[in-house]
Amino acid sequence: MSDILIPTEEALAEAPPPTGGGGALRYVLTKILGGLISFALVVVLGFLLFRALPGDVVQTMTRGRPATPEMMAVLEHKYGLDLPLWQQFLRYIGALLHGDMGESYFYNVPVWQKIGERLWPTLLLVGVSTLISVALGLWLGTRSGWRRGSWFDRISTGVALTLWSTPTFWLGMLLLAGLSGWFPTAGIVYSDTPPDFFSQAVDIAHHMVLPVITLVAVTYAQYQLVMRSSLIEESHADYLTTARAKGLRDDLVRRRHAVPNALLPTVTLVFLHLGMVIAGAISVETVFSWPGLGRLTYDALTKNDLPLLQGTFIVLAGAVIFMNTLADLLYRVLDPRVRAA
Amino acid sequence: MIIVRSTLRAVGVTLLATALVTGPVAVPAGAEEAGAQSPKILRVGVTQEVDSLNPFISITRTGTDILRANFDYLTVYSQKDYSVQPSLAESWTTSDDKLTWTFKIRKGVKWSDGKPLTAKDPAFTFNKMLDDETARTANGSYVAQFESVKATDENTLVIKTKVPQSTMLGLDVPIVPEHIWSKVSDIGAEPQFPMVGSGPYYVTDFKEAQFTKMKANPNYWRGKPKIDELHFIYYSNADAAVTALQGGQVDLVNRLTPTQFDALQGDPDVATNNAQNRRFNEIVINPGAATNDGTPIGNGNPALKDVKLRQAIAQAIDSKTLVDKVWGGYASEAAGYIPPAFKDYAWKPSGKEVRKFDLGAANEALDKAGYKKGQDGVRVDKQGNPLNLRLLAHAENVVDENAGPYIKSWLSDIGLNITIVPVSDTQINEATTRGEFDLAFSGWNANPDPDYVLSLQTCANRPNAEGKGGTPDSFFCDKTYDDLYRKQLSELDPAKRAGIVKQMQARIYDQAPLVILGYDNALEAYNKKAFEGFPLQPAKGVIMNQQGYWGYYGATPAGEGPVPVFGENGENTASGAGTTQAAAEDSGSNTGLILGIIGALVVVLLVGGFFVVRGRRRTADDRE
Numbered sequence: 025m026s027d028i029l030i031p032t033e034e035a036l037a038e039a040p041p042p043t044g045g046g047g048a049l050r051y052v053l054t055k056i057l058g059g060l061i062s063f064a065l066v067v068v069l070g071f072l073l074f075r076a077l078p079g080d081v082v083q084t085m086t087r088g089r090p091a092t093p094e095m096m097a098v099l100e101h102k103y104g105l106d107l108p109l110w111q112q113f114l115r116y117i118g119a120l121l122h123g124d125m126g127e128s129y130f131y132n133v134p135v136w137q138k139i140g141e142r143l144w145p146t147l148l149l150v151g152v153s154t155l156i157s158v159a160l161g162l163w164l165g166t167r168s169g170w171r172r173g174s175w176f177d178r179i180s181t182g183v184a185l186t187l188w189s190t191p192t193f194w195l196g197m198l199l200l201a202g203l204s205g206w207f208p209t210a211g212i213v214y215s216d217t218p219p220d221f222f223s224q225a226v227d228i229a230h231h232m233v234l235p236v237i238t239l240v241a242v243t244y245a246q247y248q249l250v251m252r253s254s255l256i257e258e259s260h261a262d263y264l265t266t267a268r269a270k271g272l273r274d275d276l277v278r279r280r281h282a283v284p285n286a287l288l289p290t291v292t293l294v295f296l297h298l299g300m301v302i303a304g305a306i307s308v309e310t311v312f313s314w315p316g317l318g319r320l321t322y323d324a325l326t327k328n329d330l331p332l333l334q335g336t337f338i339v340l341a342g343a344v345i346f347m348n349t350l351a352d353l354l355y356r357v358l359d360p361r362v363r364a365a
Numbered sequence: 366m367i368i369v370r371s372t373l374r375a376v377g378v379t380l381l382a383t384a385l386v387t388g389p390v391a392v393p394a395g396a397e398e399a400g401a402q403s404p405k406i407l408r409v410g411v412t413q414e415v416d417s418l419n420p421f422i423s424i425t426r427t428g429t430d431i432l433r434a435n436f437d438y439l440t441v442y443s444q445k446d447y448s449v450q451p452s453l454a455e456s457w458t459t460s461d462d463k464l465t466w467t468f469k470i471r472k473g474v475k476w477s478d479g480k481p482l483t484a485k486d487p488a489f490t491f492n493k494m495l496d497d498e499t500a501r502t503a504n505g506s507y508v509a510q511f512e513s514v515k516a517t518d519e520n521t522l523v524i525k526t527k528v529p530q531s532t533m534l535g536l537d538v539p540i541v542p543e544h545i546w547s548k549v550s551d552i553g554a555e556p557q558f559p560m561v562g563s564g565p566y567y568v569t570d571f572k573e574a575q576f577t578k579m580k581a582n583p584n585y586w587r588g589k590p591k592i593d594e595l596h597f598i599y600y601s602n603a604d605a606a607v608t609a610l611q612g613g614q615v616d617l618v619n620r621l622t623p624t625q626f627d628a629l630q631g632d633p634d635v636a637t638n639n640a641q642n643r644r645f646n647e648i649v650i651n652p653g654a655a656t657n658d659g660t661p662i663g664n665g666n667p668a669l670k671d672v673k674l675r676q677a678i679a680q681a682i683d684s685k686t687l688v689d690k691v692w693g694g695y696a697s698e699a700a701g702y703i704p705p706a707f708k709d710y711a712w713k714p715s716g717k718e719v720r721k722f723d724l725g726a727a728n729e730a731l732d733k734a735g736y737k738k739g740q741d742g743v744r745v746d747k748q749g750n751p752l753n754l755r756l757l758a759h760a761e762n763v764v765d766e767n768a769g770p771y772i773k774s775w776l777s778d779i780g781l782n783i784t785i786v787p788v789s790d791t792q793i794n795e796a797t798t799r800g801e802f803d804l805a806f807s808g809w810n811a812n813p814d815p816d817y818v819l820s821l822q823t824c825a826n827r828p829n830a831e832g833k834g835g836t837p838d839s840f841f842c843d844k845t846y847d848d849l850y851r852k853q854l855s856e857l858d859p860a861k862r863a864g865i866v867k868q869m870q871a872r873i874y875d876q877a878p879l880v881i882l883g884y885d886n887a888l889e890a891y892n893k894k895a896f897e898g899f900p901l902q903p904a905k906g907v908i909m910n911q912q913g914y915w916g917y918y919g920a921t922p923a924g925e926g927p928v929p930v931f932g933e934n935g936e937n938t939a940s941g942a943g944t945t946q947a948a949a950e951d952s953g954s955n956t957g958l959i960l961g962i963i964g965a966l967v968v969v970l971l972v973g974g975f976f977v978v979r980g981r982r983r984t985a986d987d988r989e
Contacts, residue, residue, distance in 0.1 A: 098498055131573075132417050132502075132553055141573060200605055209609040215576040215596040216406060313601040315574035323414070328791050 052353060059349035066341040070334045071116055075109065103129070103331075116334070125338070126331030130324075135335035138320065143339075145212055146316035149232060150305060153239035158294055160240065161247025162287075168248070169255030169286070170278050181252065188245035196238045196311035207234050210313035235312040239305055250293055254286040261285075288359055292351060299347025404593035407896070407920050409909065410606035410615035411597050418571055419556050420539035421493075421500040426910055429503075431577055431597060434914045435562040436539030437586075439468055439487060439522075444902045444915040444931040446708055447813040449534045451934065453487065453563065454522070463529040463857055464512075468522040475584040476542050477559070477567040484516035489543035491524070499553040504538045506817075529855040531862060535814035537912075565590050565918040574599055587935060592920050607890075610635060616895050619909040621888040622763070623693030629890050636893040639695055639886050640907040641706045646764060646808040646882040648682070648756070648772070649839035650675050654800025657827040663800020666754055668746040673734040675877040676720065678804075680730070681775045683722040688883045691767045695888055699881035701870040702822075703815050706884070706903060709863050710815050712870040720874075727779045736780070744780035753782045757796060757805035760787040765806045768882060798828060800840060807838060807879070813912050815866055816854065822873060823850050841878035897921040898928040 100106045104115055119126060125135035164184065168177035187195075200209060208214065208231045217227040258264065259282065267277045306318040317336065324332040416425045420432050439454040454468040474482040491514040494500045501508065512525040526533070542561050546552075559580070560568040565587070566579035579595040598615055600606035607625050609615045611632055621629070629635050651665030652675065668674055684699035697705055701712035714720065736744040736752065743751045756772065758765035765787070773783040783804070788796070797805050811818045820826055824842035846869055853865040873879065887907045891899065899908040900919035908916040919929040919937075932938040 130416050132419070132422050133555060138573075197602075197604065200602075200608055204605075204608045204612045204614075209605045209612065209614055210410075210598060210600045210602070211575045213572075213575070215408070215570075215572075215578055215598055216594075310601045311605065313574075313599060313605060315572075319574075319601060326790075 048356075051356065055349050055352045059345050062345045063342055066345070067117070067120065067338060070337040070341070071113055074330050074333045074337070075112075120338075125335040128324075128329055128332040130327045130329045130332070135331050138332060139317065139335055139339055142315060142317045142320045145314060146309075146318065148228075149235055149308070149314055149316060150239065152232065153236045153243070154294075154297065156236065157240040157244035158247050158290075161244040161249075162251050162290060164244070165248040165251025165290075166255060166278070166283055166286075169252035169259070170282070172252075172256055172259070177252075180248070184245035184248050187241045188243075190242060192238060192242050192305065192307040193311050195241060196234070196308055199234050199238060200311065203234060207231075212315060231312075235308050235314055238311070239308050247290060247293065251286065251290050254289050255282060258282050258286045291358060292355060295347055295351035295354060299344035299351075405591070405922050406594040406596055407592050407617065407917070408596045408598055408615045409917075410600050410609055410618040411909075412600050412603050412606060412620060414574055414599060415571070415577060415597075417555065418560065418568060418577065419553065420503070420541055421552055422502050424503050427597065430910050431568065431579070432539050433564065433911070434566045434579060434595065434917050435560055435564045435568055436541060437474075437563040438538065438540060439536055440534050441914075441935070442535075442813045442902070442912040443933065443935075444900050444913065445933075446903050447706075447912060448709075448933075449813075453482070453540055457534070459533075459857070463855075464526050466524045466526070466533050468524070470520045470522055471586065472520055474563060474586045476544075476561050476563055477582040477584055478542075478561045479584060480542065480544055480561075482540075482542070482563055483519045484522040485519075486543050487522050487540045488514050488516035489547060490538065490540050493546065493552065494538070497552050499551075502553070507532065507536050507538055529857065531854055531857055532814050532816055535812070537812075565914055566595050574601075587918070590918055590920065591922060591925055595917055595920075610890060610892060613892060613895070615892075617889070617891040617899075617908065619887060619889040619907070621890060623695050623888070626695065626888040626890070627693070634892060634894045635890050636898070638889040638891070638901070638908060640889060640901065641697070641704075641903070641905050642885060642887040642907065643704055643706055643810045643812070643912075644808060645702065645704050645811065645884050646806070647879045648882060649797065649802075649805050649807050649879045650678060650877065651800060651802055651804070652839065652841060652876075652878045654837070654840040655827060655842065656830050657825060658830060660830065661800075662828075663802070665800055666746075666752070666803045668736075668750075668752060669754075669803060671734070672876055673730060674736065674752075676875075677727040677731045677734075677779060678776065678781070679877040679880045680720050680722065680727040681724055681779045682772060682880050682882065683775065684881070684883050685722070686771060687768055690771065691764055692883065692885050696883045696885040699883050701867070702818070702873050702879075702881065703866065703870060704811050704884045706906060707811060707813060707815065708903070709859070710866045712867040714871070714874055718871060718874065724775065724778045731779060738780050742777075742780060743782045751782065752780070753784065754803040756783050756785050757793050757802050758785055758787045759790055759793055759806060761790070762806070764885070768806070798837060800837075809838075819850055819853070819866065819869060822878070823847050839878040841873070841876065843872065843876060843878075846872045846876075893923070895923055897923050897926040900929055900931060 097106075104112055107115070116126070123136070125139075127133065128135055128138055131138055161184075164180050168174075168180050171177055212231050213224060213227045214231075217223050261282075264277060264281055267281045268274075272280075305316075306322050308314065309316040309319040310322075317340070320332070321336040321340065323329075324336060411427045411430075413425055413427045415423070415428045415431065417423045417428060418431065420436055423429055423432055437453050439452060440449050441452040442448070443450045451471075453471055453474065455471045457466060457468045459466055468484075468487070470482070470484040470487065476482055491508055491511065494505065494508045495511060495514070510527045510530050512527050514525075515523050517523055524533070540563065542563075545557075545561050549556075555571075558568055558570055562568075562582065563586070565582055565585045567582050568577060569580050570576075570578040576599060577597040579597075581590045581593050581595075583589055598609075600609070603620070603622070603625070606615065606618045607621065607629065610618050610629070611634070613634075626637060626639070629637055651663065651669050653661065653667065653670040654663040654665055655661045688694065688696040688698055700714065703710045703712065705711045731744060735747060739745050739751055741751075743753070745751050754776075756769065758769050769785045769787075773785055776783050793805060796802050797807070809818050809821065821838040822841045822843075824847055827837050827840060827842060849865050849869045849872065853862050853869070856862040856865060887910070889908050891908070898921055899917075900915040901908060902911040902913060902915050915931055919931065921928045927939045929937040930939045
């Protein structure tokens with residue numbers, strides 16, 4: 025978690041120079057093109073990276089059960105592993121252009137299907153927790169930044185930092201051990217919940233409580249700290265003095281003047297993080313047996329499931345690139361200084 | 366609508382409220398579902414994912430465990446001692462040349478959808494495997510030597526093999542219904558649910574990485590099970606599964622660690638089962654790895670080709686200490702290559718063969734064999750090079766991690782310098798297949814038919830010239846052993862075959878290409894408030910991962926005892942009906958449900974509120 029602030033700083037440092045009105049289109053296109061190039065690199069890297077993993081794939085697949093050399097040769101041929109690397113690469117690119125990411129070795133189903141199954145639970149879990157942790161972080165950060173050095177500031181910042189440095193799996197296990205009487209211990213729904221929408225939705229919400237609390241607890245601090253520090257930076261700005269001089273209540277000064285300005289770095293941070301949302305939270309997903317994408321990636325890695333690894337890698341990296349590009353574009357909308365010529 | 370004074374504050378307060386409200390007061394879901402009319406469900410917590418529920422494809426422990434309950438076999442392994450007994454095949458005969466097998470298929474058996482099961486179904490299953498490569502994925506080796514399979518009438522199945530095959534009564538192939546699977550165009554695709562079967566249960570629902578639901582098969586030919594549903598619930602976190610057992614969210618778990626098992630001993634609601642298992646743990650010693658045409662490969666220490674050195678290593682490893690310290694006593698001490706759970710084939714050294722743990726004797730033997738000790742206490746080989754040996758260990762395996770230091774210190778006591786090399790599972794498989802090891806941890810699950818584990822030690826099982834195809838274990842290649850292997854394969858008399866298998870184990874023990882460390886027990890536990898018990902296989906064996914379906918089939922809810930004991934023909938030999946009444950079930954409370962709904966609503970409001978408020982703020986700013 026310690027590297028979490030770096031992207032913000034980078035993003036701020038890389039804030040594009042002001043351009044003219046005609047430059048707007050060029051700005052957008054440059055950003056999109058940059059995103060596409062990064063994505064192409066990811067595709068190539070994904071292929072090469074996992075080919076470099078140790079372990080004979082077919083050997084791994086057939087470990088622990090009778091397999092004749094003929095059966096193994098058949099498997100190799102089936103997955104195209106008997107071809108030279110460059111041919112494998114061309115086949116992989118060709119298939120990818122048709123939206124085909126191959127078939128998982130372990131699950132024997134198309135990779136996109138597997139990823140599709142796991143995407144929604146992750147989006148739900150991490151999406152909801154991010155939302156809560158952003159809201160909580162912003163609120164606490166505003167309060168503590170505005171009254172810097174107060175009891176509230178000291179306690180809330182202390183708590184946030186403590187939780188931030190708590191190992192995720194440990195906190196998860198504690199919650200699980202302590203609250204398993206009231207909350208489910210695994211998965212997303214009970215196996216015997218009626219299939220109607222309402223029961224399912226309620227059961228999913230019930231299953232989400234512990235993982236969401238865990239995720240929020242270990243992540244909200246970053247939003248709080250960024251919000252707090254940027255509010256402190258703004259707190260001596262001249263426009264605040266002006267606002268106060270106008271006779272506005274302290275509350276209004278904070279809400280209408282200080283917060284909107286201080287919000288900028290936090291919003292950037294939020295967007296950068298949204299990209300990583302689908303990488304999920306492997307440890308939370310593992311502790312709570314949540315059927316998400318993060319754990320799928322980890323499992324694919326341990327099972328040497330090449331196509332699945334490539335697929336998850338592309339999807340995860342693609343999401344980060346997409347969100348970064350989006351953040352770049354949004355930044356222009358949010359910050360008039362970037363827009364202004 | 367109330368005017369929101371501070372948007373952020375409102376959001377924060379709602380959040381805290383959500384956490385507080387839905388937090389401590391919600392009620393366990395188990396209680397919600399209890400009720401007089403509710404179905405009896407056995408919830409099994411499993412820690413391994415299902416790869417596939419296609420009977421032609423699935424190879425994982427959990428997948429095959431589920432499929433065993435879904436599809437019956439021609440023959441099954443008995444509950445008591447893994448002996449072969451009739452199942453879908455009522456009886457069988459063999460031709461004089463032992464190449465033609467005629468199975469009489471049981472009359473009156475119905476599939477779970479009510480259609481009759483005839484000899485055409487097994488004929489379809491085997492022929493599909495012969496015709497379609499994909500259909501051979503999981504169990505192809507059983508049909509590798511099949512010549513032809515025919516249903517000559519409704520109840521007669523004739524299988525011709527190319528060579529005599531001793532595994533014909535242990536065909537671990539799920540028999541699928543022709544009327545369903547003949548319409549399947551892609552045999553490797555995931556099956557449709559409900560999955561029509563002939564076993565005690567059939568799969569009705571499968572949520573990948575979450576759960577598999579099975580219902581009792583009302584048409585099961587041995588009789589309907591006592592429970593209505595069987596659910597397998599996936600846990601990626603074994604400790605959570607134990608917590609769930611204690612909290613009543615699951616009823617049965619297995620593969621517990623000694624620590625987890627001990628912790629459950631004191632729980633009044635939990636019964637534990639310390640079961641003899643099918644697994645042996647070993648250290649393989651590279652006796653000079655080579656491909657199947659004899660070309661040496663790898664970089665094993667050449668000194669290990671000397672049987673005297675290997676025997677000294679074997680003598681310097683104390684199984685008793687490992688059983689006590691590594692497995693916390695939940696294991697049996699090393700003997701033969703086949704685990705003692707398989708009584709018919711298990712072997713134990715006796716008389717002069719016995720090589721007791723004795724560091725002094727091992728040292729003496731090495732002195733005699735000419736391995737002199739160097740200045741630093743490390744012996745040197747005949748060329749004068751110090752005996753430095755690598756021991757490959759599975760990095761994520763607790764057994765390897767704990768046993769490693771013991772073995773290192775014993776071997777250091779006899780003058781061998783061991784470096785423990787922890788690597789990933791795939792790397793260890795790769796390295797051992799390439800012969801790039803001196804010593805390595807390994808282990809296998811034996812089957813009631815010992816053929817597969819025995820084949821691991823044959824010359825033919827070494828990789829081909831490209832270093833592929835073959836699952837070598839120790840690279841042992843010994844003519845005496847191979848001759849015995851071929852002999853047992855075509856020996857159809859069980860007692861004679863067992864005799865040969867024992868000779869083979871004696872040969873392995875003597876040549877010491879591997880050292881058996883011990884046989885760890887399967888540690889299982891179940892909720893005894895909900896369940897009276899389960900049939901074990903064999904008598905002191907396991908509930909889950911059986912070579913059959915007895916454990917799940919005979920699951921007995923509390924108060925409905927006694928637990929069945931399945932005899933030589935699969936009939937229940939337990940006498941007397943249960944007299945204890947089922948404990949009064951807690952009436953359901955829907956507090957949890959209501960609070961859950963409130964929680965969900967709060968979340969919705971919160972999300973909505975957040976956006977509404979953002980909108981308000983913007984307008985306020987614009988106004989200014």
